[in-house]
Amino acid sequence: MEITFEHVTHSYDANSPMANLGLDDVSLKIDDKKFTAIVGQTGSGKSTLVRHINALLKPTSGKLTVGDRVITSETNNKNLKPLRKKVGMVFQFPESQLFEETVEKDIMFGPMNFGFSESDAKDAAHEMIELVGLSKDYLQKSPFDLSGGQMRRVAIAGVLASNPETIILDEPTAGLDPVGRHEIMDLFKNLQSKGRTIILITHNMDDVANYADEMAVMSQGKLVASGLPSDVFNNQDLLKNDLLTLPQSAQFAQSLAQKYFQFNKLPITIDELSAEIKQQVNGD
Incomplete structure (x- = not known):
């Protein structure tokens, strides 16, 4: 499901003296069935951006198109269920939203809210x-008897149970150990391979490098860059202005470039870095 922002501005408290821009004239296309990462410093507008996709927030001006649905400032709250069924959101620490007496009932809650039969x-x-x-x-266990990682998986299962076409992830691995983080990210990459559109908000640049097909960089409510991760991470203006940090492999490549190696383009994953080093050592 393709998602297109066209000159979208969102002002919090628009009609008061405390008004401030959460989004400032953002135009962005998120491709269908791709894994897109949205990055930026805290307060840059990442969460404000994605909350427009299922109309939790609406543009103050501009419009966005989600599949065949157009959302503007005039969009009312009626008949939003079909849209929200198509767009599942996994918020940061989703386990905090668990409330039913059994895991089964918790996972069933979302689908039944969207009109699924109990069966x-x-x-x-x-x-x-x-x-x-x-x-x-x-x-049949209580979700509150599970470990933190297990509770998060249950919460994610509850979002997936409604079979959304697009899944938005707001820091889905926050607080998890490295093994848990990789397992959760592999799960969503697998879902993308089966035809879902994945949108990831994250501060973890290694996850962007290893999983994302495309990325967008936000700063002070503005979209400042978008494109392939390999291109965006090699954008020197973003790095000089501290609008972006590099994945660990690219940071290591930078240190190597000061001593022994030359890189036409910084490798952003371990596999890319290993291939570059091997090529230069062997003189291929």
């Missing part, structure tokens, strides 16, 4: 619990 919602819960890496044995 279909239960089938979805049984399918999604395994998709997120937990066995069906967990379904």
Whole structure:
């Protein structure tokens, strides 16, 4: 499902003296079935941007198109369920939203809210619990008896159970150890390979380098860059102005370039860095 922002501005408290811009004339296309990362410093407008996609926020001016749905300042709150069924949001620390007495009921809540029958919602819960890496044995447990990582998987299963076409992830790996982080990111990359559009908000540049097909950089409510990660991470203006930090592989490549190696373009993943070093050492 393609998503297009056209000159979207969003002002918080628009009609008061405290008005401030959350988004400032943003135009951006998020391609269907791609993995797109949205990055930027805290307060740059990342979360404000993605909350427009399912009309949790609406433009003060401009418009965005989500699939066949156009959202403007005039969009009312009626008939938004079809849109919100298509766009699932995994907020930071989603486990804090768990509330049912069993894991099964928690996962079923979203689908039933979107009109699934109880039987279909239960089938979805049984399918999604395994998709997120937990066995069906967990379904009858209380979500509050689980570990933090397990609770997060249950919360993600609840979002996936409604079968959204687009999944928005707002720092989905915050607080997880490296193993847990990789498992969660691999899960979403797998979902993308099966036809979902994935939109990731993150401060982790290694996740951007390793998983994203495209990226966008926000600063003070403005879109300051977008494109392929390999191109954006090699944008010297962004780096000089502290609008972007480099993945670890690119940082290491920078240190190597001061001593032994030359890189026409900074490698941004371990595989790219290894290939570059091997090529230069062997003289290929």
